[in-house]
Amino acid sequence: MYTTINEEGILNNYASEPQIYYAEYPNQEQQNTYKIQGAIATLFVTALILVALGVS
Template sequence: MYTTINEDGILNNYANEPQIYYADYPSNEEQRSYSFQAGVATLLVTALVLVACGVS
């Protein structure tokens, strides 16, 4: 942690900055996994909306 003291004796603490890194483009397997998750989420939301409409 980086600490400074100003002329009035007040301490200022600064957090350490994390290392910066660039994200990697997802592989084909990860893309398929994301597509599957999106499909399941779409089905779930659609089912919830239909149930809500049916109940009301």
Template sequence: MYTTTNEEGILNNYATEPKLYYAEYPSPEQQSRYLFQGAVAALFVTFTLLIALGVS
């Protein structure tokens, strides 16, 4: 943590900044996994909505 003091004696703390890095484009395996996860999520939401409609 980086701390400075002004002329009145007030402390000012600065957080340390993390090292930056660029994201990498997902591999074809990751893309297919994301597609599968999206399909499962869509089915889950649809199923939940159908149950809510059926109960009401």
């Protein structure tokens, strides 16, 4: 932690910054997993909407 003191005696604490790294593009297996998760989420939301319409 980095601390400074100004002329009035007030302390300022600064958090240490983490290392910066660049994200890597997902490989084909990860892309397929995301597609499956998206399809399941779409089906789930569609089912919720249909149930809500059916109940009302």
